[in-house]
Amino acid sequence: MYAGAKAFFYSLSRSATLKRLASKYGMRARDSFARRFIAGETVEEAIETSRQIQGQGLMLTLDYLGESVRTPEEADVATREYVRLLDVIVASGIERNISLKVTQLGAGVDRATCVDNLRRILEPARRDGFFVRIDMENSPWTQLTLDIFETLWQQEYRNTGIALQAALYRTEQDVRRMNELGARVRLVKGAYKEPENVAYQRKADVDAAFLRLMRLLLESGHYPAIATHDPLMIAATRSYAREHGIAKDRFEFQMLYGIRRDLQASLVAEGYRMRLYIPFGREWFPYFMRRLGERPANLGFVVRGILRER
Ligand code: FDA
Numbered sequence: 001m002y003a004g005a006k007a008f009f010y011s012l013s014r015s016a017t018l019k020r021l022a023s024k025y026g027m028r029a030r031d032s033f034a035r036r037f038i039a040g041e042t043v044e045e046a047i048e049t050s051r052q053i054q055g056q057g058l059m060l061t062l063d064y065l066g067e068s069v070r071t072p073e074e075a076d077v078a079t080r081e082y083v084r085l086l087d088v089i090v091a092s093g094i095e096r097n098i099s100l101k102v103t104q105l106g107a108g109v110d111r112a113t114c115v116d117n118l119r120r121i122l123e124p125a126r127r128d129g130f131f132v133r134i135d136m137e138n139s140p141w142t143q144l145t146l147d148i149f150e151t152l153w154q155q156e157y158r159n160t161g162i163a164l165q166a167a168l169y170r171t172e173q174d175v176r177r178m179n180e181l182g183a184r185v186r187l188v189k190g191a192y193k194e195p196e197n198v199a200y201q202r203k204a205d206v207d208a209a210f211l212r213l214m215r216l217l218l219e220s221g222h223y224p225a226i227a228t229h230d231p232l233m234i235a236a237t238r239s240y241a242r243e244h245g246i247a248k249d250r251f252e253f254q255m256l257y258g259i260r261r262d263l264q265a266s267l268v269a270e271g272y273r274m275r276l277y278i279p280f281g282r283e284w285f286p287y288f289m290r291r292l293g294e295r296p297a298n299l300g301f302v303v304r305g306i307l308r309e310r
Pocket of ligand 1 (some may be wrong): 134135136137163165188189190191192227228229230231254255256259260276277290291292294295298
């Protein structure tokens with residue numbers, strides 16, 4: 001079921017008809033179904049949401065949605081949007097932290113284009129004191145993403161970090177490499193349907209890997225981010241930190257906008273650092289479908305939303 005649901009929603013996420021339908025109904029009203037997970041289609045809406053979230057004592061990272069662009073022109077447009085986002089964030093006074101994807105910036109065009117585009121973002125980001133997290137996409141992109149990350153790291157762009165997925169067999173080796181570099185890792189379970197030759201298929205195996213990697217990161221990582229909504233993973237992280245004298249300010253928890261707000265609030269109340277990943281933009285459909293794949297029960301509120309809005 002675990003891998004099955006991901007595969008099912010992944011195949012739907014490639015349907016142009018469904019995308020058209022969802023785009024029509026998903027964000028129309030203030031209470032539309034996609035708004036549960038997406039902060040809005042415009043940067044202004046995302047900033048407004050970010051202000052409210054900061055007011056509740058949470059930290060944030062803003063993600064301008066988009067992925068898998070096919071041409072240098074599209075990658076250029078996405079890069080400009082990110083550069084504009086930096087300016088808007090500075091002007092707004094909210095926390096300076098963004099997340100992005102390499103396939104949005106031209107990794108699928110060629111590596112050099114992507115590195116150049118990233119530099120166009122990292123340069124002003126460094127100047128203005130931003131932290132920039134590179135999300136991890138599905139496994140055909142893992143090695144290239146890490147290569148691009150290391151290239152930029154060696155060019156002294158140290159205001160960056162990377163996301164690594166517990167589901168992949170290779171990840172322990174990648175965590176060790178990032179720890180060696182001194183780079184900040186966001187540990188996630190992995191949102192994509194992956195083949196058996198590269199990734200664990202059973203939830204129990206992914207969870208066990210997540211716990212092993214969490215311990216490795218708390219022991220020898222550099223301000224790691226433990227990104228999960230899973231109460232068991234969170235409890236294990238808290239216990240491990242307590243038992244090993246790791247202070248609450250040496251790591252942070254992260255969650256996605258719209259998921260487990262109760263847990264977010266209780267962790268903040270207990271003095272843990274909690275960062276929310278806030279996605280926005282018109283290209284929300286693939287991100288939204290991944291959220292459905294993680295929890296098929298979410299389909300219920302989508303159907304109710306569509307029926308209400310028709
Ligand atoms: P799990 O899937 O076991 O869920 C645990 C519990 O959380 C569920 O029982 C439910 O209560 C709640 N929950 C989880 N997902 C939900 C949903 N969609 N809707 C409602 N409730 C839900 N992945 C990736 O491949 N690359 C990346 O770069 C990132 N980046 C990223 C950043 C941040 C801040 C987070 C929190 C997550 C990611 N992810 C990601 C996604 C990640 O890989 C994973 O798919 C989701 O976090 C769901 O896994 P959980 O760890 O929450 O556990």
